[in-house]
Amino acid sequence: MIEDTKRILSDLIAFPTVSADSNLEMIAYLADRLAGCGAKVDIQTDETGRKANLFATLGPDCDGGIVLSGHSDVVPVTDQDWTSDPFVMTERDGRLYGRGTCDMKGFIAATLAMAPTFAQQVQDKPVHFAFTYDEETGCIGAGQLAQSLIAREIKPRLAIIGEPTEMRVIEGHKGCCEYTTRFQGLEGHGSAPDLGVNAAEYAVRYVSRLLDLRDRLQGMAPETSRFEPPWTTINVGALHSGSVHNVIPPKAQIDWEMRPVQTSDADFVKDAMTRYCNDVLLPAMRRVHPDATIETEVIGEVAGLVPTEVNEARQILLELTGVNGTDLVPFGTEAGIFQSLGMDVVVCGPGSINQAHKADEYLALDQLAQCLTVLEKLGHKLKRSH
Numbered sequence: 001m002i003e004d005t006k007r008i009l010s011d012l013i014a015f016p017t018v019s020a021d022s023n024l025e026m027i028a029y030l031a032d033r034l035a036g037c038g039a040k041v042d043i044q045t046d047e048t049g050r051k052a053n054l055f056a057t058l059g060p061d062c063d064g065g066i067v068l069s070g071h072s073d074v075v076p077v078t079d080q081d082w083t084s085d086p087f088v089m090t091e092r093d094g095r096l097y098g099r100g101t102c103d104m105k106g107f108i109a110a111t112l113a114m115a116p117t118f119a120q121q122v123q124d125k126p127v128h129f130a131f132t133y134d135e136e137t138g139c140i141g142a143g144q145l146a147q148s149l150i151a152r153e154i155k156p157r158l159a160i161i162g163e164p165t166e167m168r169v170i171e172g173h174k175g176c177c178e179y180t181t182r183f184q185g186l187e188g189h190g191s192a193p194d195l196g197v198n199a200a201e202y203a204v205r206y207v208s209r210l211l212d213l214r215d216r217l218q219g220m221a222p223e224t225s226r227f228e229p230p231w232t233t234i235n236v237g238a239l240h241s242g243s244v245h246n247v248i249p250p251k252a253q254i255d256w257e258m259r260p261v262q263t264s265d266a267d268f269v270k271d272a273m274t275r276y277c278n279d280v281l282l283p284a285m286r287r288v289h290p291d292a293t294i295e296t297e298v299i300g301e302v303a304g305l306v307p308t309e310v311n312e313a314r315q316i317l318l319e320l321t322g323v324n325g326t327d328l329v330p331f332g333t334e335a336g337i338f339q340s341l342g343m344d345v346v347v348c349g350p351g352s353i354n355q356a357h358k359a360d361e362y363l364a365l366d367q368l369a370q371c372l373t374v375l376e377k378l379g380h381k382l383k384r385s386h
């Protein structure tokens with residue numbers, strides 16, 4: 001099984017499905033293989049027609065069953081120093097190197113390698129495969145997938161999201177909210193700052209306010225929080241503005257994110273920033289230039305995975321993996337979206353998040369083998385209802 005999985009993974013790595021680009025070729029490949037095992041395959045394209053989700057079902061057309069889910073997109077390799085071609089899977093020292101090996105084509109390859117076996121084992125409850133687009137840019141594909149499951153009244157009972165957890169069973173993570181804030185000021189000569197509206201300076205004040213809030217959030221963590229760190233975090237990921245020394249930059253853009261441990265924290269930050277813009281920054285900008293604006297675009301607001309008292313997926317995965325407890329993780333996944341559809345959800349997949357998004361991303365072969373063992377055990381369970 002591991003050799004099959006490696007071959008499939010090597011094929012998947014060769015599709016350069018960076019979030020900005022099309023994933024259609026990879027989706028067609030996945031669809032082909034799943035249809036070949038007898039799965040019913042549904043492909044949903046986005047409005048551009050360049051990206052698609054795949055939802056495939058083995059077994060009966062009924063409620064219940066399990067979803068095996070992964071995202072098809074990967075983060076860019078720009079400005080990263082790779083030892084070998086990131087889109088050619090390379091095996092060295094018991095590791096498979098390549099962009100997306102651990103995050104998270106390894107899991108997808110393992111489920112695909114198991115699909116023919118699942119097709120034999122599946123009985124009264126279906127096994128679904130959900131492969132999405134644009135997870136890395138805000139779980140956009142999973143949002144569309146959720147809408148379509150609601151519309152088609154498909155109600156799976158359980159979901160495993162195969163993000164890299166080193167096969168630990170994860171029952172909770174923070175939400176992930178991403179924003180782009182754009183400033184429109186007024187261009188001018190550097191020698192006359194008062195005659196322009198310097199978008200870079202207003203952007204810096206905005207960032208400074210975000211950092212103040214970040215400090216305050218540290219004191220707002222719920223006492224029972226098991227998250228690491230226990231509080232809501234904020235990160236400023238990019239700041240763009242200006243061109244040369246002596247021109248007042250008329251535009252600026254900040255890409256930032258927060259990872260709320262509770263919804264109230266997200267509301268607190270959004271309210272505070274809206275008030276700061278409306279009460280302080282905009283009036284100052286508009287004194288010089290009435291058309292000045294600050295606009296925040298929501299790139300994605302992804303729900304957290306909230307740990308719950310009863311979680312059948314947790315129970316099953318604890319049994320199959322043999323680990324004796326669950327964990328939480330600080331990174332976001334699509335799990336909260338599946339949870340919002342009423343499923344019991346865990347995040348559990350091969351590889352370590354420490355290797356994700358970095359140069360020389362790799363998946364250790366023993367991780368892949370562990371994942372296959374768990375999926376094989378899951379296959380035996382398919383004969384029983386859940």
Ligand SMILES: [Zn+2]
Pocket residue numbers: 071103104135163
């Ligand atoms: Zn991922």
